[in-house]
Amino acid sequence: MATIPPKVIIGVMGGGSASAEAVEKAYRLGKLIAARGWVLLNGGRRAGIMEASARGASEDGGLTVGVLPDDNRRHQSPHIQIPILTGMGSARNYVNVLSSDVVVACPGGAGTISEVSLALKHGRPVVLLDFDLGAIFPAYVESGQLQWVATPEEAVAAVEAFLKLAS
Amino acid sequence: MATIPPKVIIGVMGGGSASAEAVEKAYRLGKLIAARGWVLLNGGRRAGIMEASARGASEDGGLTVGVLPDDNRRHQSPHIQIPILTGMGSARNYVNVLSSDVVVACPGGAGTISEVSLALKHGRPVVLLDFDLGAIFPAYVESGQLQWVATPEEAVAAVEAFLKLAS
Amino acid sequence: MATIPPKVIIGVMGGGSASAEAVEKAYRLGKLIAARGWVLLNGGRRAGIMEASARGASEDGGLTVGVLPDDNRRHQSPHIQIPILTGMGSARNYVNVLSSDVVVACPGGAGTISEVSLALKHGRPVVLLDFDLGAIFPAYVESGQLQWVATPEEAVAAVEAFLKLAS
Amino acid sequence: MATIPPKVIIGVMGGGSASAEAVEKAYRLGKLIAARGWVLLNGGRRAGIMEASARGASEDGGLTVGVLPDDNRRHQSPHIQIPILTGMGSARNYVNVLSSDVVVACPGGAGTISEVSLALKHGRPVVLLDFDLGAIFPAYVESGQLQWVATPEEAVAAVEAFLKLAS
Numbered sequence: 142m143a144t145i146p147p148k149v150i151i152g153v154m155g156g157g158s159a160s161a162e163a164v165e166k167a168y169r170l171g172k173l174i175a176a177r178g179w180v181l182l183n184g185g186r187r188a189g190i191m192e193a194s195a196r197g198a199s200e201d202g203g204l205t206v207g208v209l210p211d212d213n214r215r216h217q218s219p220h221i222q223i224p225i226l227t228g229m230g231s232a233r234n235y236v237n238v239l240s241s242d243v244v245v246a247c248p249g250g251a252g253t254i255s256e257v258s259l260a261l262k263h264g265r266p267v268v269l270l271d272f273d274l275g276a277i278f279p280a281y282v283e284s285g286q287l288q289w290v291a292t293p294e295e296a297v298a299a300v301e302a303f304l305k306l307a308s
Numbered sequence: 309m310a311t312i313p314p315k316v317i318i319g320v321m322g323g324g325s326a327s328a329e330a331v332e333k334a335y336r337l338g339k340l341i342a343a344r345g346w347v348l349l350n351g352g353r354r355a356g357i358m359e360a361s362a363r364g365a366s367e368d369g370g371l372t373v374g375v376l377p378d379d380n381r382r383h384q385s386p387h388i389q390i391p392i393l394t395g396m397g398s399a400r401n402y403v404n405v406l407s408s409d410v411v412v413a414c415p416g417g418a419g420t421i422s423e424v425s426l427a428l429k430h431g432r433p434v435v436l437l438d439f440d441l442g443a444i445f446p447a448y449v450e451s452g453q454l455q456w457v458a459t460p461e462e463a464v465a466a467v468e469a470f471l472k473l474a475s
Numbered sequence: 476m477a478t479i480p481p482k483v484i485i486g487v488m489g490g491g492s493a494s495a496e497a498v499e500k501a502y503r504l505g506k507l508i509a510a511r512g513w514v515l516l517n518g519g520r521r522a523g524i525m526e527a528s529a530r531g532a533s534e535d536g537g538l539t540v541g542v543l544p545d546d547n548r549r550h551q552s553p554h555i556q557i558p559i560l561t562g563m564g565s566a567r568n569y570v571n572v573l574s575s576d577v578v579v580a581c582p583g584g585a586g587t588i589s590e591v592s593l594a595l596k597h598g599r600p601v602v603l604l605d606f607d608l609g610a611i612f613p614a615y616v617e618s619g620q621l622q623w624v625a626t627p628e629e630a631v632a633a634v635e636a637f638l639k640l641a642s
Numbered sequence: 643m644a645t646i647p648p649k650v651i652i653g654v655m656g657g658g659s660a661s662a663e664a665v666e667k668a669y670r671l672g673k674l675i676a677a678r679g680w681v682l683l684n685g686g687r688r689a690g691i692m693e694a695s696a697r698g699a700s701e702d703g704g705l706t707v708g709v710l711p712d713d714n715r716r717h718q719s720p721h722i723q724i725p726i727l728t729g730m731g732s733a734r735n736y737v738n739v740l741s742s743d744v745v746v747a748c749p750g751g752a753g754t755i756s757e758v759s760l761a762l763k764h765g766r767p768v769v770l771l772d773f774d775l776g777a778i779f780p781a782y783v784e785s786g787q788l789q790w791v792a793t794p795e796e797a798v799a800a801v802e803a804f805l806k807l808a809s
Contacts, residue, residue, distance in 0.1 A: 146386075146389070147381075147384075147386070147388065147389055147390075147391065148389050148390060150390065150391075180390060204390075206373075206390060206392075208392070212406050212430065212731055214314075217314075219313075219314070221314065222313070222314055222315050223314075223315060223317065223347060223371075223373060223390065224314065224317075224407065225373075225375070225392055225403060225407045226403070226406035226407045227402075227403050227406065227733075228402060228403070228406050228430075228730065228731040228732070228733065229402075229403075229566070229569075229729065229730040229731065229733055230569065230713055230729040230730065231569050231593055231596065231597065231729070232563070232566040232569040232570075232728075232729065232730055232733075234569075234589075234593075235394075235395060235396075235563075235564065235565050235566040235568075235569075236392060236393070236394050236395070236396075236403075236566070239379050239393035239394065239395050240391065240392045240393045250596070251592040251593070251595045251596040251612065251615075252592070252593075252596050254588070254589075254592040254611065255568075255588075255589040255592035255593050255596070258585040258586070258588040258589035258592060259565055259568075259585070259586075259589050261585045262565065262584065262585035262586050262589070263379065263395075263565065274611060276610065276611075277588065277608060277610075277611055278585065281585075379564055394566075395563070395564040395565070395566065396562065396563040396564065396566055396733070396736075397546055397562040397563065397736065398562070398736050398760055398763065398764065399561075399562065399563055399566075399730070399733040399736040399737075401736075401756075401760075402730075402731065402732050402733040402735075402736075403733075417763065418759040418760070418762045418763035418779065418782075419759070419760075419763050421755070421756075421759040421778065422735075422755075422756045422759035422760050422763070425752040425753070425755040425756035425759060426732055426735075426752070426753075426756050428752045429732065429751065429752035429753050429756070430732065441778060443777065443778075444755065444775060444777075444778055445752065448752075480720075480723070481715075481718075481720070481722065481723055481724075481725065482723050482724060484724065484725075514724060538724075540707075540724060540726075542726070546740050546764065548648075551648075553647075553648070555648065556647070556648055556649050557648075557649060557651065557681060557705075557707060557724065558648065558651075558741065559707075559709070559726055559737060559741045560737070560740035560741045561736075561737050561740065562736060562737070562740050562764075563736075563737075569728075569729060569730075570726060570727070570728050570729070570730075570737075573713050573727035573728065573729050574725065574726045574727045597713065597729075
């Protein structure tokens with residue numbers, strides 16, 4: 142049998158606590174990622190944007206990878222099929238962004254901002270979904286590496302454009 | 309649709325260079341892991357035990373995760389479907405073993421021995437496949453956490469016994 | 476002989492490339508840190524804010540620790556006395572901030588912003604020295620964990636106030 | 643004032659629990675390291691070989707660096723002057739060995755064996771102090787990178803020989 146080709150991996154970042162609207166958008170984003178056959182990668186915990194995006198993808202048959210800060214599965218979302226236990230706390234944020242072909246950042250706090258920063262520094266395209274950070278990264282906005290969108294549908298369209306550029 | 313449950317993850321460790329016999333056994337081990345529906349996780353590179361085990365699993369429709377030391381895909385095996393780029397060199401060995409329900413260690417050098425050590429320290433069962441290290445870990449042999457087998461078929465039987473114990 | 480007590484460690488973050496004015500301020504900051512008997516910790520490379528702050532401290536007899544992204548000393552500043560080689564790329568940013576009693580952030584790019592973010596998330600006080608990021612962290616400005624100053628002298632005064640609070 | 647040159651860093655590894663004899667040897671080793679003006683680097687905790695070696699060095703005016711697995715100072719030895727908080731669990735073992743010019747390994751368990759393995763893999767000379775692991779690393783014994791000694795005095799002589807080779 143022919144070997145299965147590497148999959149496209151889309152990172153979804155965002156807060157462990159989030160507004161109902163942000164959670165709803167993350168859930169829909171997860172569904173759209175699954176529909177395209179992409180792997181959804183996130184921080185893996187049973188909370189906020191992580192839980193919502195994994196649930197959306199997993200319910201529709203999508204593959205979900207969670208890169209956890211923990212060395213055990215206690216806080217793992219049940220919608221994560223492949224938990225990567227790093228035992229490295231927030232150092233795992235670096236792994237999250239390196240492993241993503243494109244990063245979609247939903248609203249979050251300082252942890253999410255660290256992931257956007259690391260993604261930009263290491264050349265990953267970033268789509269901000271209803272999350273306004275453009276003002277602190279003007280050079281990346283200008284180069285097009287950092288984009289802002291309002292809806293999950295627009296986020297997925299932006300991801301597709303980035304993937305086309307890279308292929 | 310119902311969400312997909314978390315998968316069983318079997319770590320396969322071993323040298324970046326390996327004898328023809330060890331490579332052949334790793335390849336067969338990969339096939340047996342795929343046949344059981346387990347995810348195969350290894351170091352992800354296009355070399356030695358990593359390449360052989362990923363090829364075996366991937367050719368038979370198994371899912372393969374590679375936790376790479378690199379921050380890019382240059383050395384990635386084409387048989388890895390989900391590359392986790394850590395950019396952390398050998399610090400990723402810790403991630404490999406934490407993320408594995410059971411570790412199977414094929415012949416390797418100092419890097420593989422570090423993975424066996426870390427797996428034992430952090431409570432992961434370890435099956436040594438034709439790789440003789442028992443003498444330095446007598447307490448783990450006695451407790452049963454560390455076992456030695458000669459063939460891929462025996463390795464998979466040992467893995468199954470460990471999984472039964474844990475469930 | 477009595478044992479030597481743990482030292483106060485001040486992290487100095489900032490860009491690998493920086494304006495002449497920012498470099499001059501980082502150099503003066505290094506001198507002020509050395510004068511107070513604090514250890515200066517930074518990213519350890521021979522570039523920008525790292526080089527300038529280490530040079531300032533080291534020339535005045537201060538102790539300097541560099542937490543490098545590299546697994547070797549090729550890019551190490553000659554003004555770093557204790558190089559910690561992490562081999563972990565930007566994952567070392569997490570180590571930088573956890574190890575600092577207080578973080579002073581000089582102007583920098585996405586890497587520096589990731590360090591400010593991680594420091595705030597993990598409870599470390601942050602002094603922004605002539606580096607304007609306040610708008611994205613309003614809650615931390617309000618709580619007082621994040622402060623903005625214009626000069627190295629003011630930065631050191633802010634550090635002293637934070638250290639008094641913690642003792 | 644002239645800048646202070648980089649210091650020689652000697653890593654001392656070993657178990658968190660250890661026999662009275664091993665603890666006594668680690669304590670004497672710490673004193674000998676301090677007497678030569680080298681920095682002692684270890685795992686930083688208040689236990690076993692870590693505590694003993696740091697106490698020996700620190701009591702005699704030596705500088706001690708502890709690379710801790712933790713993200714806080716709760717388990718830190720009071721004899722560590724410069725705690726590096728990694729928050730990375732056993733992934734910090736990699737940092738320990740990369741940062742050491744020479745590694746001295748005292749008796750320990752699986753964690754210590756992982757450090758010896760990583761040190762050898764990444765080119766660091768290793769002196770085994772009364773700790774018998776030679777049989778699993780025959781190639782490194784033959785090349786001279788791995789040596790066995792019985793006393794702290796012999797360990798320091800072996801370290802000096804390695805440092806001369808490297809300079």
